[in-house]
Amino acid sequence: xxxxxxxVLKALKNVIEPDLKKDIVTLxxxxxxxxxxxxxxxxxxxxxxxxxxxxxxxxxVEFQLKTSxxxxxxxxxxxxxxxxxxxxxxxxxxxxxxxIIAVASGKGGVGxxxxxxxxxVGLAKKGYKTGLLDADVYGPSAPVMFDLTQQxxxxxTKDGKDYIEPLESYGVKVLSIxxxxxxxxxxxxxxxxxxxxxxxxxxxxxxxxxxxxxxxLPPGTGDIHxxxxxxxPLTGAVxxxxxxxxxxxxARKGVNMFQQENINVPxxxxxxxxxxxxxxxxxxxxxxxxxxxxxxELAKNLNVELxxxxxxxxxxxxxxxxxxxxxxxxxxxxxxxxxGLIENIESEINKRNTLLPPTEVVRITQY
Numbered sequence: 001x002x003x004x005x006x007x008v009l010k011a012l013k014n015v016i017e018p019d020l021k022k023d024i025v026t027l028x029x030x031x032x033x034x035x036x037x038x039x040x041x042x043x044x045x046x047x048x049x050x051x052x053x054x055x056x057x058x059x060x061v062e063f064q065l066k067t068s069x070x071x072x073x074x075x076x077x078x079x080x081x082x083x084x085x086x087x088x089x090x091x092x093x094x095x096x097x098x099x100i101i102a103v104a105s106g107k108g109g110v111g112x113x114x115x116x117x118x119x120x121v122g123l124a125k126k127g128y129k130t131g132l133l134d135a136d137v138y139g140p141s142a143p144v145m146f147d148l149t150q151q152x153x154x155x156x157t158k159d160g161k162d163y164i165e166p167l168e169s170y171g172v173k174v175l176s177i178x179x180x181x182x183x184x185x186x187x188x189x190x191x192x193x194x195x196x197x198x199x200x201x202x203x204x205x206x207x208x209x210x211x212x213x214x215x216x217l218p219p220g221t222g223d224i225h226x227x228x229x230x231x232x233p234l235t236g237a238v239x240x241x242x243x244x245x246x247x248x249x250x251a252r253k254g255v256n257m258f259q260q261e262n263i264n265v266p267x268x269x270x271x272x273x274x275x276x277x278x279x280x281x282x283x284x285x286x287x288x289x290x291x292x293x294x295x296x297e298l299a300k301n302l303n304v305e306l307x308x309x310x311x312x313x314x315x316x317x318x319x320x321x322x323x324x325x326x327x328x329x330x331x332x333x334x335x336x337x338x339x340g341l342i343e344n345i346e347s348e349i350n351k352r353n354t355l356l357p358p359t360e361v362v363r364i365t366q367y
Contacts (some may be wrong), residue, residue: 002049003035003038003040003069003121004035005033005035005070006180006347007031007042007068007189008033008035008042008065008069008249009025009033010068011065011068011069012024012025012030012061012064012065013026013050013068014064014065015044015057015060015061015064016055016060016180017029017046017047017054018046018047018048018053019046019047019055020047020092020323021094021159021201022095022263023042023059023294024061025285025321028257029044029045029046029082030042030043030044031043031044031045032078033299037206038070038073038074038075039073039075040065040069040073040074040075040076041059041075041076041077041078041285042076042077042078043077043078043079043080044057044058044061044079045078045079045081045082046081046082047081047082047092047121048081049079049080049081052129053192054073054079057077057079057246058077058079059074061077061122062075062077065105067139069152073081079158080150080249082178086303087103088097088295089202091233091290093202093203093232094207095208095214096207096208096210097131097207097209097212097213098210098211098234099211099213099235099346099353100212100213100215100232100233100234101119101212101213101214101215101234101236101237101238101349102217102224102228102234102236102237102238102265103116103119103216103217103233103238103240104127104237104238104239104240104254104258104260105217105219105220105240105241105247105250105251105254106218106219106239106241106247106248106249106250106252106253106254107143107219107220107250107251108139109219109271110218110219110221110240110241110242110247110251110274111135111144111240111242111273111274111310111316112216112217112219112240112317113134113141113145113164113216113320113355114145114320114325114326115238115240115271115273115310116132116214116215116216116328117141117142117145117216117325118144118326118338118341119214119238119338119341119342119345120132120172120212120214121170121171121172121325121326121327121328122338122339122341123174123212123214123247123266123342124170124171125171125213125283125327125343128211128212128296129208129209129210129211129212130171130172130173130210130211130212130213130214131157131172131173131174131175131207131210131212131213131214132146132172132173132174132175132204132213132214132215132216133176133201133213133214133215134174134175134176134177134178134215135198135201135215135216135217135218135224135228136177136205136216136217136218136219137177137193137194137197137198137209137218138218139218140177141178141216141320142174142175142178142216143179144178144321145176145320145321145323145324145325146167146169146170146171146323146325147323147324147327148167148169148174148179148254148323149192149236149323149337151167151179151348152179152180152181152348153166153167153175153179153218157170159191159309160204163204163205163206164200164201164206165205165206166205166206166207167179169323170325170328173203173207173210173222175205177197177201179292180229182284186272192223194224195223195224195227196230198228199231200226201226202231202232212323214232215228219250221253221254221257224263225257226362227293228280229263229265229361229362230361230362231361232361233359233360233361234265234359235266235352235353235359236265236266236267236268236347236348236349236352236359237258237265237266237267237268238252238267238270238271238307238345239251239254239255239267239269239270239271239320240270240271240273241270241271241273241294241295241298242272242273242274242290242295243274243275243288243290243291243292243293243294243295243296244290244291244294245291245294245308247290247292247294248295248298251270251298251351252298252302253293255267255270255304261360263298264359264360265322265359266352266356266359267302267304267307268304268305268307268345268346268347268348268349268352269299269307269309269324270295270298270302270304270305270306270307271303271307271308271309271310271341272293272294272296272306272308272309273308273310274288274289274310274311274312275288275293275295275311275312276288276309277289277311277312277313278311280334282306286352289312290312295309296309298339305344305348307344307345307348308337308338308340308341308344309337309340310334310337310338310341311333313326313333313334315329315332315334316334320348325340326338331344332347
């Protein structure tokens, strides 16, 4: 075989990056290929630059090149760690997922899961490949909201390894702790058990290529939240609150958690749920049962975007209970409110990805 860069890259497609489980050419990890007579010099980036990993990749590169191009070939390989990049395929966990949106709330009962499920379905309706991970370990609601209570995930084999295959509903790939426990069974896990379960749903599930993954976090700020920021680079966080003061106080804590210097996850904005009530017989009237514009004012005070105001409508609750998210009610004020929310989130994500560097996972510091 002739000594060309194309021939070198063809041979190197047989070298698999140990952690990322794909060949180093497809992952674009081969750099600075220089050919001089029977000598090839090149640089290869690796996910884990530990010495044993470097030696393993270097030996594989030399073996494949000599096998393909001749045993008299001189191979000089420089191995270094992967440089910071926006490319999601270079992640060990959730490779191929372009944007990861965490939906959070300071307290329970504000409609966080309703917002998360309608957001995921709305993104899928727009043609995006979308997944939803129900990480609300102690109160999983995705099985009900996606009409999947009678179904269980199966295993699928990919690249010689068994993975959990998410279920699919309304074009959304869905996984939830709720699929693995009985409907009336209380989940009584210590924090370490809960975080282990979440790690399994992230690392041991075959999510494939997604444009968006929506993560429905538990209310509050705790172990599960830390697990996510320490495991995957969140594109951004959406905070859900009602307009009442007790909810706004906790929502402010949620924003502050993501904005802490050592976490530094961009807050895409705040969603005001149950913003007002309009009786069906008085469509022009608005009754501010939980207060008026509370989350709108909070967003202004915290210098983050108000992503949307969702009215308090009985059909939203009924749709969630029936397993058919309200955004599917085409042409209704409810669907319009959720569609506006999705457009604003799309805009904020595009802005975030253009102006800000990739989010880094939080490094675990031991004292």
